[in-house]
Amino acid sequence: EAGVVQSPRYKIIEKKQPVAFWCNPISGHNTLYWYLQNLGQGPELLIRYENEEAVDDSQLPKDRFSAERLKGVDSTLKIQPAELGDSAVYLCASSFKFPYNEQFFGPGTRLTVL
């Protein structure tokens, strides 16, 4: 079984530039999550999708971050413009909806903003 796929694995950009991350979840998983992981910290949820609907985006900084999950499969997370403080690892995860949902994580995208 293929795991959660993310690309790119690494991204270096200058501040104020836009950046986008892509995630392909495990086939059949209708719930998709984007997490932010700072160095030495646990993952923090940015947004959760149930199929194509964003059911929890309360922690997403909407002034610069946006996400979409067209057709309820792949998802894209975008930052525009990027700031120095956005440097972190962006993790995508997927799971079944019910009832005790093991989340399977992707390898993450390490973003460095210069």
Next chain:
Amino acid sequence: GENVEQHPSTLSVQEGDSAVIKCTYSDSASNYFPWYKQELGKRPQLIIDIRSNVGEKKDQRIAVTLNKTAKHFSLHITETQPEDSAVYFCAASNANSGYSTLTFGKGTMLLVSP
């Protein structure tokens, strides 16, 4: 919302010793408590989980205990091996909500010396 505290932040043991990592949670409605292991530069992976209807669960050298009254749960690793060295994250969620979200602790770096 849920708040998960995790201790200690680092733990150094000798090979063969036991290791214990403790977490507390704030939301009494939380009923699902997974533990994830993250090796350096890799994705978090589920190693064991427990639901609120049981007090203890074991899987070979690892075990998790849950005290619902005190709202804390612990990970126990016996006969530690160098390959157990990693960052361990506890998490909590209300799996009955239907759209449950995991709240992670800040992690414990376990170092097992040969």
